[in-house]
Amino acid sequence: MSDSETLEDALEQTVATIDVPTRTASSPFDREDADLIIRTSDGIDFCVHTPVISVASPVLNEILNTRMGIISDPDGRQVLRLPEKSDTIEPLLRLCYPVPRPPLRSLRQIRDVLNAATSYDIQVIGEMLETRLVTYAEQFPLQVYAIACRNVLENAARTAAEYAVRKPFWETYHRDIEYITAGAYWRLLAYYWDIEKKRSRNKKNRRPKLLWKCSEGTSSLPSTKAPSPFPSSASPPFDETSDGDVVLKSSDEVLFRVHKVILSLASPFFRDMFSLPQTGTPPDSAGNGPIIPFTEPSETIDTLLRAVYPDEDPDLKLVHEIEGVVEAAIKYDMPKCISIMRKKLILCASKEPIRVFMIACKNRLADVASAAAHLSLRRPILYSFELGSVVLPFSALEDITAGSLFRLIEYQRECSKVANDATSDLTWTREDFTWRTKMNDAIVGTCQRCTRAPLELGEEQLHVVGWWYIFYQEIKAFVRQRPCTALILESVSLMDKALVEAAKCGECFKDSIHTLRTFRTIVTQHLDKRLAEVKIRIDF
Structure with missing residues (x-):
């Protein structure tokens, strides 16, 4: 998987299954009447009874029937190696056996046991652990939401979503989102904004609901040609x-x-x-x-x-x-x-x-x-x-994966930040030849009729003409939401407010369009350079 921690975990599991010294698990998985040994990646042997695990898991039952992956050790015992560690397999088996339920003391362990239960199609464990999973929803809402979605626990996912949407959850990355679809993440985004929309409009009618499943079928349209009974x-x-x-x-x-x-x-x-x-x-x-x-x-x-x-x-x-x-x-x-x-x-x-x-x-x-x-x-x-x-x-x-969608949003947010920083602080214009030779005189000028606005340029404070300052504020607000220079150049209305103000001064109006266009060119060229430095993390 993409995340470095995930890769390390996978490598650790792979290495651990090779020639690891083994020891027998504690009771009740040390009984001599067991007919199968489940060996974990960290070398713990669980002596189990095939009737129990066959009933609990259709996947393990299929393995037992086909004998696929089952080997005989030097003592002639039947051994099935599993990639999980003992701290996952032991509670998994205890939840299948008629013994007291194991204490699961961390969200990580609950996650690992649930994921293993899903892998081996042990549905009853999901039902058992859903309540425990929900107890972590308030403290770790996004992780719980991801775990619940991955293991198809709708009630837990809905509960976690209620906590997740209390703040902009997309600002924080969690590895668990690499194991759910972008659709699940998108639906949580939609849920957040539905609530925000109702809150901003002071609507007190029914609260929006989290959409649980995608409403569409396939990602591409089917063939438009009807099948023929004959070639x-x-x-x-x-x-x-x-x-x-x-x-x-x-x-x-x-x-x-x-x-x-x-x-x-x-x-x-x-x-x-x-x-x-x-x-x-x-x-x-x-x-x-x-x-x-x-x-x-x-x-x-x-x-x-x-x-x-x-x-x-x-x-x-x-x-x-x-x-x-x-x-x-x-x-x-x-x-x-x-x-x-x-x-x-x-x-x-x-x-x-x-x-x-x-x-x-x-x-x-x-x-x-x-x-x-x-x-x-x-x-x-x-x-x-x-x-x-x-x-x-x-x-x-x-x-x-939701991780890919997160990285796209992260890239867009970073571009917005870069664009906002570049337009909020114009000290970089001191190095621009066009600004020094043309723009400075045009916006500071000597006109006494135009209103003035303060512009800080590092330690220097300029008093610029109001109509240019209006355009400058319009561009700042624009790129903060849509950091796209092509849109700045395409927009036919971005100068409107500035030109209306410039029209109040006959002396300034004749050069205002040229001045605004010049400033627009300076800004877009600089933004293109800055945005080109921002790279999206492509991690498949």
Whole structure:
């Protein structure tokens, strides 16, 4: 997992399972009539009875039936090694056995036991420990919320959410969010802002409720072509006129007649596939070689093929179309197609940056994720929530971790801070040639009619013309919410208040537009440099 602590834990578990001296656990897991030994990663042997664990855990029951992973030690005993440590397995087993319940003295231990219970599908333990988990909700709300979501404990999640939304929880990182979906985190964000909205409007009607599950199905739209009971032919050049030597059949029964040599050159996946004997794949009726079934719809297969055939690049403009193709291109290891889809995703990111960011994270496309994150500064997530104009960006939220979403919000917040710092303190302008030669005289000037406002420039205090100061305040407020220089340049209304004030002075008005534009250029150039220094943490 991405977090360094998580990696250390994983390495520790891996090393611990190799040649660790063992010792037998305490009663009741030291009985000689036990018929199986569960050996933990820290070398503790739990002598257990298979009827007990078979009833408690469908997963362990399947292991016992298939004998997968069970070995015999030098004494002839049956041993099952598990990756968890003894301080997790012992309370887990005690909760399954008819013995007094174990004392769980920390949130970490409750979390580890719950996670193990979920891994081995021991549902009764989740019900037993939910009450204990809730006792930590007030002190550790976000951690409890994450643990509850991971283990599908709805009541505990709702209780923790009540405490979590008492403050801006997104300002603090907790490792547990790496194990829940971005959808769960997004719903907590939505819950926070729903409460804030009602509070700001002094509404006393029913309190908003936390949305527990995503309301949408799949992250990409299904094929628009209805499945046919009989196979149909693809469009040229993959139709019956093709002299291809293999046939690809899509999930909606469309046949693509293609050339092995082209696919072999385009993809190591296909090269390896065609190097094997083609068994169980009868040729089509036209004798164009074996038929190979694929799980993707015809639209996706068609785009994949056109991307690698000597043809024009496929004309895709909708995100859901590109999403399906890029996933298939990665699955079938098609570098050229992946490269084309990367560029198309970045183009789409100007309109749907959050969705493209999630697709990039899901498919581990770091460059696309970085580009989408930068474009998301046009409308940061927290700003959208504050406005109350957030649209849930499809169920792609369920395909990435909450940690990825946290890092996107963290990046946006850091950019807002950098932009705010750069515009609040203009001492950097002393090094700007245009400011020294043009701006200083323009905003200080000698006009006696215009109102004046104080501007601190380090230890120096200037008395600048009021109309310029209005524009300066407008820019400061703007970038604090939306740290995007392109929007400053595009905005046609950002100068309005300043120009209205400048119009009161005939002497200043004639040069005011030029002065404001000059200042805007100085600010955006400086902000571009400062924002380029802020990097999002891409951690897949």
